[in-house]
Amino acid sequence: MTDTERGRGAYDLPLERPLDLLREVYDGTIRRRLPRVLGVYNGVVTRRYYLLDLTQSTNEPAYKQALVEGVREAIDPGDAVVEIGAGFGVCTVWAAREAGAEGRVLSFEANAEQTRVVREALELTGQVAGEDLLDRVDVQQALVGSDLETYGSMAGAARVEPAALPDCDVLTMDCEGAELDVLRELSVEPRTIVVETHPTHGAPTDAVVEVLSSKGYAIETTPVTTKEGGSKDVVTATKSSDT
Numbered sequence: 001m002t003d004t005e006r007g008r009g010a011y012d013l014p015l016e017r018p019l020d021l022l023r024e025v026y027d028g029t030i031r032r033r034l035p036r037v038l039g040v041y042n043g044v045v046t047r048r049y050y051l052l053d054l055t056q057s058t059n060e061p062a063y064k065q066a067l068v069e070g071v072r073e074a075i076d077p078g079d080a081v082v083e084i085g086a087g088f089g090v091c092t093v094w095a096a097r098e099a100g101a102e103g104r105v106l107s108f109e110a111n112a113e114q115t116r117v118v119r120e121a122l123e124l125t126g127q128v129a130g131e132d133l134l135d136r137v138d139v140q141q142a143l144v145g146s147d148l149e150t151y152g153s154m155a156g157a158a159r160v161e162p163a164a165l166p167d168c169d170v171l172t173m174d175c176e177g178a179e180l181d182v183l184r185e186l187s188v189e190p191r192t193i194v195v196e197t198h199p200t201h202g203a204p205t206d207a208v209v210e211v212l213s214s215k216g217y218a219i220e221t222t223p224v225t226t227k228e229g230g231s232k233d234v235v236t237a238t239k240s241s242d243t
Contacts, residue, residue: 036117038124042068044093045128046121064090066222066234067174067196072098074170074192074236082168082190083107084144084182085175086114089121095172096122096133105136106166110143110157145178145185163187170194177201183211193217193237199230212237 036047039058042065049056071091075081075098086092086109095105109115118139126133142158144165162185165171171190173179177198193212197205209219217237224232 041088041090042094043125044088044090044121045124046088046090046093047117048088064174064196066224067091067172067194068094070194070222070234070236071095071170071172074172074194075099075103076169078102079169080167081105081170081172082165084171084173084178085109086118086139087174088114089118091172091174092118092137092139093121093125093133095170096136097129097131099136101131101136103136105138106168107137107139108142108144108160109139110141110154112141112153112156115139115141145175145181161185177203179203180207180211183208183215186215189215189239191239193235195235195237196224197231197233197235199232200227204230205233205235208235216240 030052032050034051037049037051037056037058038045038047039049039060041048041060041063043061068091072094075095077098077100079099080103081095081099083092083095083105086107092105092107096103099105107118109118119134122133122137140158141156142160143154144160145162162182165186165188167188168190170192172194173182174196175182179195179197180203183195195208197203197208199205205221209221212219212235217239220236220238222234222236224234226232
């Protein structure tokens with residue numbers, strides 16, 4: 001009996017891993033057509049998962065805990081903050097809350113859909129907290145540094161050179177591998193820089209620490225996860241008042 005008689009095309013692949021194949025089809029063709037689901041992540045109301053995601057959780061109190069703690073501890077009321085890589089808006093919201101009504105946050109996110117998610121997170125969490133967080137944050141669709149591992153489409157994103165970043169008191173970075181390019185080309189000297197390292201994307205902790213140390217920063221490292229590619233950490237770099 002031929003393949004055609006069996007109802008199987010000559011180019012069909014054996015279904016050895018049906019769940020993997022189903023996940024690949026879902027991720028590639030269906031997932032981003034679905035609505036995102038609202039949840040609460042480290043006290044922030046935002047949309048992280050899509051409707052049918054198997055890993056979906058709508059309540060993660062410790063989401064990005066080390067980075068959130070680093071951001072919150074670094075920012076004082078009235079600070080000017082620059083954020084590179086807003087993600088789902090969790091650190092953006094906390095930066096706005098810590099900076100307060102007199103502070104300002106400039107947030108760069110390359111993906112258009114993510115910028116909408118971030119603005120909604122600011123609006124919804126602000127309503128719950130009784131604060132006008134949107135008024136404190138300028139969310140811009142822009143790519144800062146390299147685009148090694150940018151999440152989703154960058155269509156419509158402006159490009160900002162690291163050397164053109166404005167003066168700020170605190171710089172926070174979670175940009176999936178672009179951290180080293182940004183830090184090497186940085187011309188401003190924030191009081192504090194908070195970086196989540198990404199060893200599997202070319203921004204390992206030791207390299208990030210080396211660059212920041214060479215710029216005169218004192219370093220504190222908080223472990224996040226350790227995998228085969230290396231340790232992901234949150235690096236907090238503080239400029240001494242004597243330098």
